[in-house]
Amino acid sequence: MNIFLIGVIISILAYLVVGLYAGRSVKDVNDYYVSGRNAPTLLISGTLFASMLSVNGFMGDQGFCYTGNITSLVLLNSLCAVGYVVGPLVFGRYLRRSECTTMPEYFGTRYNDFRNRRLAGVITIISLTAYLLASITGVGILMQELTGLSYGVCLFLAWLCFTAFTFYSGSKGVVITDTMMFLVFLLASIIAGPYIFNAQGGLGELLNNLMHNPNIPDNLLDFYGNIPGTGATDIFGAVMYAVSMGLVWLITVAVSPWQAGRNLMAKSEHVTFRSGAIAAICTVVFLLYLNLQSITVLNLNPNLEDAQRVLIWAAFNTMPKLVGTMVLAGIMAAGLSSASTFLSVVGFSVTTDLFPTKFTSEKQQLHTSRIVMLVVGVIALILAYMGLGGVRVISWFASTIIAASWVVPGVGSVVSKKLSATGARWAMLAGFLGFIIPKCLVGFGVAPFNTIFINFLDPFFLGLYLSLLFAVIGSKVHPVTQTESDYRTNLLVIPRTERVAAEYRRDRVYGYVLIVAGILTTLFLLFGWALPYNGLI
Amino acid sequence: MGEIIFSICIGGFLAIAGVLMNVVLRKEEKQLKEKNELLEHSDSDK
Incomplete structure (x- = not known):
């Protein structure tokens, strides 16, 4: 047994022991999902x-x-x-x-x-x-x-x-x-x-x-x-x-x-x-x-x-x-x-x-x-x-695609009075598809897209631009409701516990x-x- | 010359982020103080 194998086994056992021990304090859903928020x-x-x-x-x-x-x-x-x-x-x-x-x-x-x-x-x-x-x-x-x-x-x-x-x-x-x-x-x-x-x-x-x-x-x-x-x-x-x-x-x-x-x-x-x-x-x-x-x-x-x-x-x-x-x-x-x-x-x-x-x-x-x-x-x-973990196409769905899809509905949920549920949903979908379709064109080397979609025309940014566009269109088609507006107003109020x-x-x-x-x-x-x-x- | 500008940018982004954080939070604290909503101690300390 080489020293590297011993090191791997010891570290895995340590993570297991600590990770499982932490589970003893899981009493409810809040503990399990958000670590008791503490x-x-x-x-x-x-x-x-x-x-x-x-x-x-x-x-x-x-x-x-x-x-x-x-x-x-x-x-x-x-x-x-x-x-x-x-x-x-x-x-x-x-x-x-x-x-x-x-x-x-x-x-x-x-x-x-x-x-x-x-x-x-x-x-x-x-x-x-x-x-x-x-x-x-x-x-x-x-x-x-x-x-x-x-x-x-x-x-x-x-x-x-x-x-x-x-x-x-x-x-x-x-x-x-x-x-x-x-x-x-x-x-x-x-x-x-x-x-x-x-x-x-x-x-x-x-x-x-x-x-x-x-x-x-x-x-x-x-x-x-x-x-x-x-x-x-x-x-x-x-x-x-x-x-x-x-x-x-x-x-x-x-x-x-x-x-x-x-x-x-x-x-x-x-x-x-x-x-x-x-x-x-x-x-x-x-x-x-x-x-x-x-x-x-x-x-x-x-x-x-x-x-x-x-x-x-x-x-x-x-x-x-x-x-x-x-x-x-x-x-x-x-x-x-x-x-x-x-x-x-x-x-x-x-x-x-x-x-x-x-x-x-x-x-x-x-x-x-x-x-x-x-x-x-x-x-x-x-x-x-x-073997799907090593497939190139699968890797395109990982990591930054969520950001292209979520940044407009996410940040917009705080800073925008006009972004509605429909606008947010359309923005999310447009960001996702606007990223993955150009990514496939670039990844498969389809000319001329593989040379055009770079830097600020990278698939990420194309997804982001489309997300913004559909956020505006969706919010025009179905504007913000009173319930959405009220929730946002309450969200912007700093809780008493945070005012110290x-x-x-x-x-x-x-x-x-x-x-x-x-x-x-x-x-x-x-x-x-x-x-x-x-x-x- | 490019390397000098690059060096200033790398640390500069981090420093600007720190300044931004302090400016935003200081402004927030000031607004709470003006509205008399800033607490000197948390409720759990009382």
Whole structure:
């Protein structure tokens, strides 16, 4: 039995024990769906960041850096981070204030129409099942590489781990294990960094070594990065790729159910602001630190056959086995935490958002929710065994499509007096179809669409534009009713429990920390890269 | 030159987000104070 297999088994057992133990405190539906609505800042920021960062964050994204696009990714992440701060201010706090248990329920309640809830539920189930399959597959492949066990066994082990505590403990288990996994990959990466940097002379020598390394990708150190890597043909196109994708992810973290939906569990609205600030700092600072580790490997081994395995190569070759095992367990944790969030959100929606079910008691609803969660988990496992997690078309339904579909009805539910139930529903459907149809045309290489639908004509933005158009048309055809208007008016009233002066003072500390983190990041980039690279110091 | 602007933007976005958060919440707090609705202590503290 190798050390990596031991590490995998120990970490899975730890998540299982903690996740199942959390289930002992699940007394009612509120506990199961929204963790009793009392999660503190650490747990919300942990689940936010862990749900966002999957295996792809440690593999695909790091391969992108290794092949010359670290600047593209850093720019993308810095824009994405803004979504974590703006999201709770314009949408997340109102979502929590509604006291709904799922985001589709919010759409049904806010617009006083079950059809809105059902449509949002269907979109949630389609999109997050696709994301769940991609996550399970990623973890299965990684575990197979590390342990030497067969892919089928690894897939089952990974599935068993997150399904067991998600089924039994619901959000109580998910939020605490997400935070555990967040701390595992955070600490592992922080500890591993110095080993990787020191293998080529230390972080201080990184820029100098790269500048004198003839084997680095073209334009790695320029602000626009490796142009072909972004699919562009010139500098402007390369920068626009990063900016447009950054805005896509800014919107995604602000309104998607596996990100904004975490706010439903927060102890207060102030917790949503603070958690967003922490997630934003992690997105810029922690991921920059991780990206620097990936490009450091260019000075150690510039000819990796599979760039995606850059951090795995580093874990095996630049650090003690124990630290390497921690890094690999951290990458696996990133995948498991995303999978548990996706499974829970899909399970909740299947139970409550598709049909107007009347439960005879809370106990019956809790029992039904658990059975549905297990059934959804089993179906996901079967689909993963059928290989659907690796199918390219399936991946198009995952992640950002929900944001294209939901940003107009979501943010509009707060800021617009004129957006009606019909407008919101049409906007949601138009955003979904407006994304997926162009995505298929681009994905299948249908000319001329594959060259036209880029940057601000990316399928995401086409979905967004259509969503806006149909929101206006739908609201003209069937205007806002008095009930919808009254609900929105009440939603904008700050609850008494949120009006405490001391809470606002604490929020401001987080705001100042964001400002300081931003200034320090700029100084680090200026003096560590921009000025010396241009020969100015 | 591009690298310098890039560096300022990366940290700048984070700092602007922090400023935005503080401005929005400070304005909200001020409005509550003017309407005499800002609580010095939470109800559970009393």
